[in-house]
Amino acid sequence: MAVIEAIETDYLEADTPYIQWTSLPQTYEHLQIRATFQDGNAINSAGNFALAVYVNNDNNTPSYTKGWMRGSGTTELGSAHAASNEFGFFGAEPDIPFYGVFVIDIMDYANPNKLTTFSAINGYGGTVPMVAFTSGVFHNGADKDAVDEMLLVSYATSNFLRGGCVTLYGLNSS
Amino acid sequence: MAVYNVIDHQELTGTAASWVEDSISQAYDHLLILASVRSNRAAVYDSLKIGFNDADTAGDYGHTSLRAGSATPTSGRNTAQAPTYIGDMNGANNLADSFSNVKIWVPHYTNTANFKQAISQLVHVDTSVVTNEWGVELDAILFKGDGGSSTAAITEVSLHTGTGLFVEYSTFTLYGISD
Numbered sequence: 387m388a389v390i391e392a393i394e395t396d397y398l399e400a401d402t403p404y405i406q407w408t409s410l411p412q413t414y415e416h417l418q419i420r421a422t423f424q425d426g427n428a429i430n431s432a433g434n435f436a437l438a439v440y441v442n443n444d445n446n447t448p449s450y451t452k453g454w455m456r457g458s459g460t461t462e463l464g465s466a467h468a469a470s471n472e473f474g475f476f477g478a479e480p481d482i483p484f485y486g487v488f489v490i491d492i493m494d495y496a497n498p499n500k501l502t503t504f505s506a507i508n509g510y511g512g513t514v515p516m517v518a519f520t521s522g523v524f525h526n527g528a529d530k531d532a533v534d535e536m537l538l539v540s541y542a543t544s545n546f547l548r549g550g551c552v553t554l555y556g557l558n559s560s
Numbered sequence: 561m562a563v564y565n566v567i568d569h570q571e572l573t574g575t576a577a578s579w580v581e582d583s584i585s586q587a588y589d590h591l592l593i594l595a596s597v598r599s600n601r602a603a604v605y606d607s608l609k610i611g612f613n614d615a616d617t618a619g620d621y622g623h624t625s626l627r628a629g630s631a632t633p634t635s636g637r638n639t640a641q642a643p644t645y646i647g648d649m650n651g652a653n654n655l656a657d658s659f660s661n662v663k664i665w666v667p668h669y670t671n672t673a674n675f676k677q678a679i680s681q682l683v684h685v686d687t688s689v690v691t692n693e694w695g696v697e698l699d700a701i702l703f704k705g706d707g708g709s710s711t712a713a714i715t716e717v718s719l720h721t722g723t724g725l726f727v728e729y730s731t732f733t734l735y736g737i738s739d
Contacts, residue, residue, distance in 0.1 A: 388562055388564070389562060389563075389564035389565060389566055389735065390563070390564045415569065415594075415731070415733055416594055416733070451685070451686070451687045451689070451694075453628070453629075453683070453684075453685065453689070453694040453695065453696055454628070454696060455626070455627070455628035455633045455696050457633075462633045463628075463631065463633070464628025464629070464630055464631050464632060464633045464696075465628075465631055465689075466688075466689035466694045467689060468687060468688075468689055491594070491661055491663060493594055493595070493596040493659075493661045493662075493731070494596040494659070494729075494731050497571075497596070497729060497731070499657065499728075499729045500596065500657055500658075500659050500729060501655065501657050501658045501659070503596065503658065503659055503660065503661045503683065503685050504661070504683075505661040505663070505681060505683040505696075507681070519681065519696050519698060520683075520696065521661070521683030521684070521685050521694065521695075521696050522685070523655065523658055523685035523686070523687070525655060525658070525687055528656070528657065530657055557564070557594070557733075557735075558566065559566055559569035559731075559733045560566055560569060
């Protein structure tokens with residue numbers, strides 16, 4: 387068995403409202419998402435929109451808290467938000483062919499003794515550029531269940547634009 | 561040879577002040593450490609530190625950081641710590657059962673011509689949004705060798721707490737990356 391394996395890959399040949407992975411194997415130590423996305427709503431501006439990653443069929447934003455630092459090329463900012471699920475930025479369809487890039491780590495995702503922690507690096511080079519390093523924690527009550535489902539959506543609640551691509555990798559520890 | 565190779569993996573069954581991997585194979589090109597850690601320090605955070613080759617003298621290391629735990633990101637540099645600080649991890653007063661994610665790349669660790677550089681990503685999570693009860697930090701790590709002027713290959717790596725101990729269920733995975 388290879389140490390790093392692709393669990394799922396989605397090439398977006400058409401606009402797609404969400405990406406959902408179910409019945410994720412519990413046999414890896416860590417998960418990593420590598421993605422390139424653009425928001426797909428043509429009536430949105432070229433400004434920033436965010437990627438949300440929900441787990442275990444809990445798509446309620448109050449179950450998540452995030453912290454991040456980001457820079458826009460002229461301004462740097464840090465902030466933390468309760469009830470927030472955002473792991474970086476992209477633009478919207480009027481800004482194509484720009485696409486945002488994301489690498490998101492979910493370590494020890496199958497450990498039933500831990501809440502789920504996310505860390506993400508993201509960049510976008512479009513009309514409203516951005517670079518961000520983001521943390522997140524899933525804290526629905528004391529839910530420490532292994533991650534077995536993931537849902538990726540644009541926080542703008544519109545589609546992912548065709549042309550995006552995402553792979554979920556599993557990393558073994560033996 | 562596979563590109564990713566597991567050199568070591570440990571999950572703590574009790575507390576520990578450090579994780580150490582000795583006699584690291586020189587057969588790979590790069591090292592990658594992925595860790596999920598929490599300290600029992602009675603505070604909202606504890607320091608996380610990294611060491612190489614058992615070097616323990618101020619001047620052997622340096623780090624340059626970019627971090628945020630409030631609205632204002634800050635950058636700093638320190639060359640007086642051994643092992644050297646790479647950020648704050650979750651402490652005992654953070655959200656119960658929450659752990660920090662740590663990723664550290666150590667490229668070209670076998671070369672004997674250069675000082676070693678590594679880069680780390682660390683997140684400190686909580687449901688609180690109060691200043692420094694959360695944090696994100698990137699660090700450029702400099703290792704000038706044991707004695708402060710050695711370009712010897714890296715054969716040992718270690719992670720350390722500040723004042724507390726790593727708690728049970730903390731995990732450490734060291735990968736060797738081949739070309």
